[in-house]
Amino acid sequence: MQPISIFWFRRDLRIEDNRGFHEALVSGLPVQPIFIFDTNILNDLADKSDRRVEFIHQALYKMHLQLQQVGAGIAVRLGDPLKIFADLLRDYSINTVFTNHDYEPYAIRRDAAVKTFLEANGVVYKSYKDQVLLEKQEVVKEDGKPYTVFTPYARRWKATLQKKDLQSYPSEQLLNAGAPFVGDDFPTLANVGFKATGILFPPAAWQSDTIKRYKERRDLPAVKGTTQLGVHLRFGTISVRSLARQAGSLNETFLNELIWRDFYHMILWHFPHVVGHSFKPAYEAIQWRNKQEEFQSWCEGQTGYPIVDAGMRELNTTGYMHNRVRMIVASFLTKHLLIDWRWGEAYFAKKLLDFDLAANNGGWQWAAGSGCDAAPYFRVFNPYLQTQKFDPELQYIRKWVPTFEELTYARPIVAHEFARKRCLEVYAKALKPA
Numbered sequence: 001m002q003p004i005s006i007f008w009f010r011r012d013l014r015i016e017d018n019r020g021f022h023e024a025l026v027s028g029l030p031v032q033p034i035f036i037f038d039t040n041i042l043n044d045l046a047d048k049s050d051r052r053v054e055f056i057h058q059a060l061y062k063m064h065l066q067l068q069q070v071g072a073g074i075a076v077r078l079g080d081p082l083k084i085f086a087d088l089l090r091d092y093s094i095n096t097v098f099t100n101h102d103y104e105p106y107a108i109r110r111d112a113a114v115k116t117f118l119e120a121n122g123v124v125y126k127s128y129k130d131q132v133l134l135e136k137q138e139v140v141k142e143d144g145k146p147y148t149v150f151t152p153y154a155r156r157w158k159a160t161l162q163k164k165d166l167q168s169y170p171s172e173q174l175l176n177a178g179a180p181f182v183g184d185d186f187p188t189l190a191n192v193g194f195k196a197t198g199i200l201f202p203p204a205a206w207q208s209d210t211i212k213r214y215k216e217r218r219d220l221p222a223v224k225g226t227t228q229l230g231v232h233l234r235f236g237t238i239s240v241r242s243l244a245r246q247a248g249s250l251n252e253t254f255l256n257e258l259i260w261r262d263f264y265h266m267i268l269w270h271f272p273h274v275v276g277h278s279f280k281p282a283y284e285a286i287q288w289r290n291k292q293e294e295f296q297s298w299c300e301g302q303t304g305y306p307i308v309d310a311g312m313r314e315l316n317t318t319g320y321m322h323n324r325v326r327m328i329v330a331s332f333l334t335k336h337l338l339i340d341w342r343w344g345e346a347y348f349a350k351k352l353l354d355f356d357l358a359a360n361n362g363g364w365q366w367a368a369g370s371g372c373d374a375a376p377y378f379r380v381f382n383p384y385l386q387t388q389k390f391d392p393e394l395q396y397i398r399k400w401v402p403t404f405e406e407l408t409y410a411r412p413i414v415a416h417e418f419a420r421k422r423c424l425e426v427y428a429k430a431l432k433p434a
Helices: 020-023 051-068 081-091 105-120 151-160 172-176 208-212 230-235 239-247 252-271 281-285 292-300 306-318 323-338 341-351 357-368 382-388 395-400 415-431
Strands: 003-009 030-038 075-079 095-098 124-128
Touching: 003 020, 003 208, 020 095, 020 124, 020 172, 030 051, 030 081, 030 281, 051 075, 051 172, 051 230, 075 081, 075 151, 081 095, 081 151, 095 105, 105 124, 151 252, 239 252, 292 306, 292 323, 292 341, 306 323, 306 341, 306 382, 306 395, 323 341, 323 357, 323 415, 341 357
Parallel strands: 003 030, 003 095, 030 075, 095 124
Antiparallel strands: none
């Protein structure tokens, strides 16, 4: 049996400029591309119309068609990764498994187990940086410790990147050299156990004008001032290196957003306790009210605060929410309603197309004040002032809450000034020195 290499696609669903795929294709052996619909993840998804699974399926099919042009294909499997690799070892003589790094706690455990299993069976396991620009220990303080404040991290990040080359890995140009295996029959979404929604996903493209005007327009939810590339960065259907090379010189504010993305992945890597726990341990003492009926009103966009309700209705309908509005609704849940940030984090995790554990956790802990470099606990967004500043003509609100001026619209769930005072008292009590 001829020895081959395997390339394992995960959060890098593209043929182009894919670091690990490139390394596999230049390794000298035929390459079989695979993707595993991991049942350890899918079984936790109660909604069998999950739009993210549909997005993955569409991205895989696009890749499969690209590979078919060179007589190849992607082998898509469903199950536990360890069992899948045991099956592959029976089907093929595997020399090396190539893949790209994943930084989430489950993925780290999964990859460690797969690596151990493969090496015990004489297979080399190689993994590469592809999902972020700078990772792990690449941006640290002089003493080698990780940064926990963004501004000095960003300065060191920029200085570090200047010393590195944002190299391209033209994997798409190498397909004729090493991807001859045709995968199994490509599965339908139903084969994976999910249903199609027919939703139209944002394109994996951006306009240079959007980047150039990013600073002045990014906080206005009624205009198309952001790239909406979050879902593509999340699943790797575009290369973050390519995006940084092309867009980084156009707008410093946009580049900073890519740096925030690296920052939160770095925090998750160095401080995995942030999953489920406050980055700042003192914030575990906050006495959350956690009123289920109020949480439900927030989820459904029925709080009586139009800007909050607009954001939640946009999320529930599209799987997307404008970033400025994400901050407003997160502040409202944690500060106005005193509901545990973990409740909101979990709801976003279920609904967001671009859900990314590192960024979602970082954003929610920022809003609650419990995270690294977070908003101070006494900063409580005023939804009315936020509306005046960022949606002054109420275009965004009218789109998502057209009845907000009618008598049938929900009354405010809590008065702003009362909620602010209550929040400050609860936080101050929890955080006072012993």
